[in-house]
Amino acid sequence: MTHETPSGSAAAVLSIKGVSKTYAGGFTALKSVDLDIAKGEIFALLGPNGAGKTTLIGIICGLVNASSGSVEVFGHDIKGDFRLTRARIGLVPQEMSIDMFTKVKDAVAYSRGLFGKPADPAYVEQVLRDLSLWDKRNEQMRALSGGMKRRVMIAKALSHDPDILFLDEPTAGVDVELRQGMWQVVEKLRQRGKTIILTTHYIQEAEEMADRVGVIRQGEIVLVEETATLMAKMGRKKLTLQLAEPLQALPEALAVDGLSLAEDGYALHFDYDTQSDRTGITTLLSNLNAAGVSVRDLETQQSSLEEIFVDLVGGAS
Amino acid sequence: MNWRGALTIYKAEMARTGRTLMQSVLAPVISTSLYFVVFGAAIGSRMESIDGIGYGAFIVPGLVMMMILMQSVSNAAIGIYFPKFNGTVYELLSAPISALEIVTGFVGAAATKSLILGALVMTTAAFFVPMEIQHPLAMLAFLIMTSVTFSLFGFIIGIWADNFEQLNIVPMLIVTPLTFLGGSFYSISVLPPFWQTVTLFNPVVYLISGFRWSFYGVSDVDIGISLAAIAGFFALCLFIVWRMFKTGYRLKT
16 A cells, blocks of 8 residues: 555546536536546545546546546547547446346456457456356356346456456445455455556445545545555544543643643543554553542543544535 | 447347347237238238239338338337446447447347348248339348438437337337338329328338339339438438437437
8 A cells, every 4th residue: 555646647547637527407516626546556536425426437437528627548538539548447337237138258248349359268267257257157147146246247347458447336235245355356456457446435445445545525526645644644542531620721730732621621632643652641641640630531532534534525514 | 440349239239139039030020921911912812903013012012111110210229228228338338439330230230130020021921922023132222221221210219218118109109100101001192182292201101112113113202212312311310320429418418
């Protein structure tokens, strides 16, 4: 998880500039989105329903017409050079979109053919084996479980060996076991050097898989950060000490960074970093003892990525 | 060009026909053959000949044309409507394939099916009614042009349709009446002058008339006008499909 944030479009395999989308009904789904994605990174686009995640992916892949702005894939414009850009992109949409009466191997062969690639049974076999679908290759789609159907959609998206893979909510409505299976699939793809952009509601998913996280809210990207940086923010905790007797003010002997007194004087709040060598808790407790402040109860709270996320996406409402 | 992509669509569409052989092939052949049995062999023998052609033989070109029109429209319409309905249209839109290649795949397959059906129906007809083909090349040309043009028309309906009712409404409420009133079962010369004029606004008249000319050398309207009419309709359909893809009408949001 040490991929660099691309600083300019030169390093980016995908470069989105000022992309906006207003639907015919007047709803504005995207407001001048800028985003660069680096080669080989796994990028999680995080946001609530209706934030514009699927619209953004739709524009890049050719399903949605942008109202303004431009998108380049490997330096090629997605409109002018659509054959070049689409040949390098694989898309797994959110909705289960399959022909129920097609056999698994035929469905994958069809996708490969659409992309103009000659049949390559060895490659298709490898894709199906990687997704644990080889044994099901002669089954009709309708005979498969939900999780398998979703994996077939990934196999179809990989059939032409794309460099960039879009996974739109790959684990929506999928049980815990399948979610973990999906994470393994993504990890394998990362090892093969694929660039993966996934959308999700789940913070855990972003943490587990992504090198970088972008938070989208009401059509605007409000934060793009390396997952590791976000995790560091998440490492902060808050210690709350319930006091036996209220304090009028914070005694000078106690004053340290991160310590504050509650308005009613009955509690002390201390923010600290769990990742650091010295959290300051021991010192604080000794100082309290020395100052004769008695503690009735204590609790700690974690400021989670979930909270950061809720703060961010709830900010405008 | 991504002709392999077009061929992939073509093969997938033909495979769909293979999976539904009873519905796609047997049903239209049987229903059209029933017309030959009833109107050609049974009732036809008691009817007067038209333009010197026995009634049974007279209706063959019209019936073949009627079946071709219906099958071309419905096959091509369902071909593109189905991916829209089950969501798999995303694959067509996100693949490096142009509108022309997509249309070639779908329309090519629908037209091929119509031609196969046309050959089957004409072969069947030969068992029930005496018929001759004076201009076989012209007959083949009319068959191909009609199949392709009306498959293109069906493709437009498939993109336009938002539900199954709309998918069926044009073939049922427009194509069928136009075909019945287009001279399948009669020569338009038997109509009163006013209705003859009205009929000339029906494009199907030109198809059936031209097609019948290729069989028996007689026609209601000039063969050149017939060819021009179908060429014009082909160009119009092609233009509409091009606009639909250009703007993403009912395909993209």
